[in-house]
Amino acid sequence: MPLAVLLPVLTLVVIAFNLKVPYVALGPGPTFDTLGEVEGKPVIELEGVESDETTGSLVMTTVGVTDNLNLAQTVTAWLSGRYGLAPREQVYPPNRSKDEVRAVDQAQFAQSERSAELAALHYLDLPVTLRVAEVAEDAPASGHLQVDDRIVAIGGEPVETAGQVQRAVGAVAPGESVAITVVRGDAEETVDVVVGERPGGEGAGFLGIATEEIPEVPFEVVFNLADIGGPSAGLMFSLALVDKLSPGEINGGLNVAGTGTIDSDGMVGPIGGITHKLTAAAEDGAEVFLVPADNCAEARTNEQDGMRLVKVETLEGAADALESIAAGGDAPTC
Structure with missing residues (x-):
């Protein structure tokens, strides 16, 4: 192969094997x-x-x-x-x-x-405890729910998961009250909370709590x-x-x-x-x-x-x- 042809080919090969590209495979x-x-x-x-x-x-x-x-x-x-x-x-x-x-x-x-x-x-159907892990300061639930409360029902309907809590509360219009049943210590009680509006939630209800699910097995x-x-x-x-x-x-x-x-x-x-x-x-x-x-x-x-x-x-x-x-x-x- 003539040198005039070989040199450009070699240059392209060197470039191909040394030029990094902004992609992943x-x-x-x-x-x-x-x-x-x-x-x-x-x-x-x-x-x-x-x-x-x-x-x-x-x-x-x-x-x-x-x-x-x-x-x-x-x-x-x-x-x-x-x-x-x-x-x-x-x-x-x-x-x-x-x-x-x-x-x-x-x-x-x-x-x-x-x-x-x-x-x-x-x-x-193995036991899992659903508890309140945190109540935000000045949240709608502040003064009503406490850390370690075990949530058992919202609006009279049983709940077992964090997702169920979010959906149940989200279905309540901001400004309306919802009954939340918890076990506090050894006693079950129901508290009424006026829900706020979830940030960015387009009208979804909001309690301002974090929940945690704990296996009890x-x-x-x-x-x-x-x-x-x-x-x-x-x-x-x-x-x-x-x-x-x-x-x-x-x-x-x-x-x-x-x-x-x-x-x-x-x-x-x-x-x-x-x-x-x-x-x-x-x-x-x-x-x-x-x-x-x-x-x-x-x-x-x-x-x-x-x-x-x-x-x-x-x-x-x-x-x-x-x-x-x-x-x-x-x-x-x-």
């Missing part, structure tokens, strides 16, 4: 069987109670992120069809360091563990999966806990994968990167994939051969769908 990440083990320990460990025998799998899926891409790596990722590209600032905001982003991700993951435990306990749940971030493992953690704490096999012995956030009410929320998670699950041999309802449209763009997409909106719905599939029946599909 997103692709299939590691998978973890929430019924299995990691580094010799159960992913979910029960202390103080015997775990029910389980088979099959309940796999949580993740999205892999590759940073510090050069131009050549970016083009290769784009051409592969396996990875997607996203502006780096979407994953690593310019006003935050990588350590700060990691800390937020880990905090979300820890919250997903707590919510998953509470959702499973509520599903299994004679065992402890320990999560042993580290160095994973984000809230999207909640659904699979909840299902694994239900499986370990109840007789029978919630998955029917099948290899099930899935994703989705969860709150203590058992409501399943959408996540990011569903197409990459489907690829990871298929490569892991999953037969069924649990898809948050709001992710169904995107999931259908990457359907995998031999893997059934099941639409889920709640923990109860997910458990019912798996039970139906195990029995050879139908289940909601995307």
